[in-house]
Amino acid sequence: MKNRKMTPEIAAELSKEIDAVQVVVAACDPRVRRLFRVLMSDAISRKIRMRFLGTGVGRFSLTFAKTPIAQLFSKSLEKYAKVAATSEWLCDTVHLRFADAQVVKADARHIPDDLGRFDILVTSPPYLPASSGRESYAKARAPSLIALGMRRHDEVDDLVDDSIGSMYGDGVDLKTLTECERNLVEWLRRDELRAIKAEPTARYFLDMRRAFSEMRCVMLPGAYCIVVSGKRSTFYQFSTREALYVVPSAQILADEAQSVGFEVESLQDVQLIKLNKNARPRSLDDYYETIITLRNPRSE
Numbered sequence: 001m002k003n004r005k006m007t008p009e010i011a012a013e014l015s016k017e018i019d020a021v022q023v024v025v026a027a028c029d030p031r032v033r034r035l036f037r038v039l040m041s042d043a044i045s046r047k048i049r050m051r052f053l054g055t056g057v058g059r060f061s062l063t064f065a066k067t068p069i070a071q072l073f074s075k076s077l078e079k080y081a082k083v084a085a086t087s088e089w090l091c092d093t094v095h096l097r098f099a100d101a102q103v104v105k106a107d108a109r110h111i112p113d114d115l116g117r118f119d120i121l122v123t124s125p126p127y128l129p130a131s132s133g134r135e136s137y138a139k140a141r142a143p144s145l146i147a148l149g150m151r152r153h154d155e156v157d158d159l160v161d162d163s164i165g166s167m168y169g170d171g172v173d174l175k176t177l178t179e180c181e182r183n184l185v186e187w188l189r190r191d192e193l194r195a196i197k198a199e200p201t202a203r204y205f206l207d208m209r210r211a212f213s214e215m216r217c218v219m220l221p222g223a224y225c226i227v228v229s230g231k232r233s234t235f236y237q238f239s240t241r242e243a244l245y246v247v248p249s250a251q252i253l254a255d256e257a258q259s260v261g262f263e264v265e266s267l268q269d270v271q272l273i274k275l276n277k278n279a280r281p282r283s284l285d286d287y288y289e290t291i292i293t294l295r296n297p298r299s300e
């Protein structure tokens with residue numbers, strides 16, 4: 001990790017902490033190994049926090065949680081042991097029956113045909129800042145992925161290029177964008193510092209259109225789909241912190257969903273409490289996320 005905070009001493013200490021948890025995961029009962037691996041991954045990403053900065057050139061800041069990785073791991077383990085015991089208790093005493101669960105590794109732009117059809121779909125897709133280099137879901141998880149043996153360090157960049165909202169954006173046909181989307185992409189193109197984000201932003205909108213269309217294919221007629229997204233995304237003047245362009249991100253997603261046949265039932269804004277008030281420009285502004293409720297029509 002090319003970051004001044006990742007000194008050789010810190011890297012060695014983190015490696016030591018990760019090694020200690022890996023020993024536990026390797027020695028655990030095979031029936032719980034997958035759960036242990038998930039908890040290890042979670043503990044590492046809680047310990048090493050990456051936040052992407054600036055205009056999409058991959059610059060990031062690092063912060064390290066004070067709690068050691070082993071302690072983060074054992075705290076989650078305790079929590080999930082209680083969750084498992086509670087579920088068992090509910091099954092035994094009130095005869096609650098949980099639906100079967102399955103984890104599928106797939107791409108939301110190409111949902112496998114054989115999953116069946118569902119009554120409800122709940123999702124939080126990548127937010128617009130993802131396509132502008134302010135977020136990288138895959139890179140932020142790189143230390144976990146490497147520790148799990150799922151990626152080598154030299155493969156992390158490819159993984160980024162593969163996800164919705166990455167900085168990849170070749171060959172997008174702007175004519176297929178809505179007017180609101182096209183206005184934003186053209187504004188980005190005209191801005192010397194932000195031109196790098198124009199194509200990835202266009203790609204993000206088209207990928208989300210594709211994902212909505214795939215989502216409908218696995219939903220029963222009349223089924224609900226709940227989508228959580230940032231309400232707005234704001235581009236700022238760096239020096240004065242003046243808002244230059246406010247993008248109604250949640251409304252754009254709702255319009256995309258509607259364009260592929262969803263009925264839009266409601267958009268409900270939820271204010272979030274900010275944890276880090278110093279981090280971003282205009283960090284004292286209120287921050288809202290939006291719950292978009294969509295419905296698959298009862299009949300075509």
Ligand SMILES: C[S@@+](CC[C@H](N)C(=O)[O-])C[C@H]1O[C@@H](n2cnc3c(N)ncnc32)[C@H](O)[C@@H]1O
Binds near residue numbers: 125137164165
């Ligand atoms: C806003 S996050 C929500 C994550 C998760 N729901 C949670 O609460 O932790 C968006 C997620 O979409 C994932 N993602 C990006 N591109 C995807 C794709 N093509 N198919 C499926 N998931 C994707 C990212 O890796 C990221 O984890």
